Each structure stands twice: as structure tokens, then as C-alpha cells.
Amino acid sequence: MTISEVSRLYNISADTLRYYEKAGMIPPVGRTDGGIRDYGEADCSWVELAICLRSAGLSVEAIAEYVRLSLEGEDTITPRLLLLKEQRELLMGKYEKMRLAMERLDYKILKYEQAQKSGVLEW
Amino acid sequence: MTISEVSRLYNISADTLRYYEKAGMIPPVGRTDGGIRDYGEADCSWVELAICLRSAGLSVEAIAEYVRLSLEGEDTITPRLLLLKEQRELLMGKYEKMRLAMERLDYKILKYEQAQKSGVLEW
DNA sequence: CCTTGACTTAAAGTGAACTTCAGCCTATAT
DNA sequence: ATATAGGCTGAAGTTCACTTTAAGTCAAGG
Numbered sequence: 001m002t003i004s005e006v007s008r009l010y011n012i013s014a015d016t017l018r019y020y021e022k023a024g025m026i027p028p029v030g031r032t033d034g035g036i037r038d039y040g041e042a043d044c045s046w047v048e049l050a051i052c053l054r055s056a057g058l059s060v061e062a063i064a065e066y067v068r069l070s071l072e073g074e075d076t077i078t079p080r081l082l083l084l085k086e087q088r089e090l091l092m093g094k095y096e097k098m099r100l101a102m103e104r105l106d107y108k109i110l111k112y113e114q115a116q117k118s119g120v121l122e123w
Numbered sequence: 124m125t126i127s128e129v130s131r132l133y134n135i136s137a138d139t140l141r142y143y144e145k146a147g148m149i150p151p152v153g154r155t156d157g158g159i160r161d162y163g164e165a166d167c168s169w170v171e172l173a174i175c176l177r178s179a180g181l182s183v184e185a186i187a188e189y190v191r192l193s194l195e196g197e198d199t200i201t202p203r204l205l206l207l208k209e210q211r212e213l214l215m216g217k218y219e220k221m222r223l224a225m226e227r228l229d230y231k232i233l234k235y236e237q238a239q240k241s242g243v244l245e246w
Numbered sequence: 247c248c249t250t251g252a253c254t255t256a257a258a259g260t261g262a263a264c265t266t267c268a269g270c271c272t273a274t275a276t
Numbered sequence: 277a278t279a280t281a282g283g284c285t286g287a288a289g290t291t292c293a294c295t296t297t298a299a300g301t302c303a304a305g306g
Contacts, residue, residue, distance in 0.1 A: 003282090019263080032272090034271080035284070036272065036284075037284090049227070055224065084232050084235065092225070094221065097179050125252080136295080146293090157302070159251090183293065184292095
């Protein structure tokens, strides 16, 4: 698979794919004889993981660290597990903040809808 | 309340509070005769709302727009409601992405824990 | 009076995550 | 063979949300 195919597949720019690789968020992708990236299944899985975690707000840094450990071999299972758990905690914190904000928005939306129906804004 | 008190209360720097005001994320704060900011209850509520929405990922721009409409008067209820609903949708999208990433992390964590127990990494 | 903390504008700096650019190379179709 | 579409690189540029700096003025308390 070429970079533009992967780009279309995951709806992410080719530039960003190259950037992700350079930043270490995915392991180095295989190349053709001419030096052009040729994404295999494993490469795609890494890309997918990176996109999923980034879109949830994990830092480039954290994802790169996980990949770095993964490439280092099986001795790194413990630190990898630690990293994943830490990131999960971080995510949980953000999740909670979002839930709170959403509750707040819902309350306001409700109030505005009531005001709109009754034509009154006192509350 | 002085700016430093509000700063301590919400754990946000005085600089950021001034920035939020300048950016329109909160309405202009009342002043003493000497021109020093004096935060009242309403000001604090605005600050709280701004912090809550920012921490959930709403843009400075969107929050400022909501405040701008609020200050414009009661004629703006409809656009305000629209704005809140739009932002809620945006938030929902992010929320969903986070849920997905969390599921993925949980799956990986589980696998790593199993691997750690059995001493095997094949999966 | 003097210190401490608040005020101003305007601009530069920071860090994160891309994005764009310039200039060159590869692949494929004609 | 050549045109053209797409890929490569490193470096510089952009955007967002602050944060800091400069270079002052002003105010409240001991």
C-alpha cells in the first residue's frame, strides 16, 4: 500500500503519516527498491492505533514512547503496561471533565429551551 | 475578590484570568475606584464556566462567542442555543473517540497482564 | 514613604502538533 | 523518451492557547 492509499483509508494526510513515522508514533514503514513507503498489514495496524490514541488526546510523546518500548523487545512488557495504565488514567481524567462540561451544557440547553417556549428568560 | 484570590480559588494564573477577560471568554470584570479588578459572584460563575468548558476542549473562540451573544441581550437566545448545541455535538464526538481509545487501552492492558502472568507474549 | 501587588499595552516566546515548501526522485502511461 | 502524477527529504512556517517580558503607572497597607 502506498502512502496515499493509507491516507485515503484512514482519512489522514500523507504529510501527517510521514510526520507520525518521523515522530516515532509508528515503527519505520517498509520501502520499495526505489525508497517509496510500502505499508503492510502490520504498518496499517500501527497507524490505526496511533490515530485512535491521538484522537483520544494521548500525546505524540506518549505514543512514541510506547512504540519505542515495543520495538525494544519483550523485556519491556512491564514498563509498557505501566505506560498504558498511566495513559488510561490521564484519559479517565479528561473523560470526567468532559462529562461534567456536557452536563453543564445540557443544563443550559434545557434552560434555554424552556425560556424559548415560555418567552421568558428569568432563571 | 481580587484577581489573586480568584486565581487561588480556581487554580488558574492571574495572567490567564486577565487573558480570558481580554479574549472575551468572560465578560469584563468590575473594578474598584482605583481600577483594580473586583470579582463578584457573577464574575466567578463566568470564570468557572469558562474553565469548565475549556478543560473539556471547547475553543476560546466558541466560549467568547457565547459570552458575546449573552452580553448582547435577550434577542440572542436562539443563536446561543444553537451554539451550545453545536458545541455539545463536538464534545460528544470527542467523548466517543475517547471511549473507543479507552476500550482499546483496556484490551491491551488485559493482554499485557495475561502475558505477564503466563510469561508468554504470543497473541 | 516604601513595599507589595495590581494595572496597562504590545510584542515576543513557548510547546504541541501539524502543515507547507523547495527541490529532487520514482513510477507509469503515452 | 517524456510527461505527469505522486513520493521523498529537511527545514521552515502555522495555529492555538497561553506565558513571559518590557517598561512602565497606580493603589493599599504598615
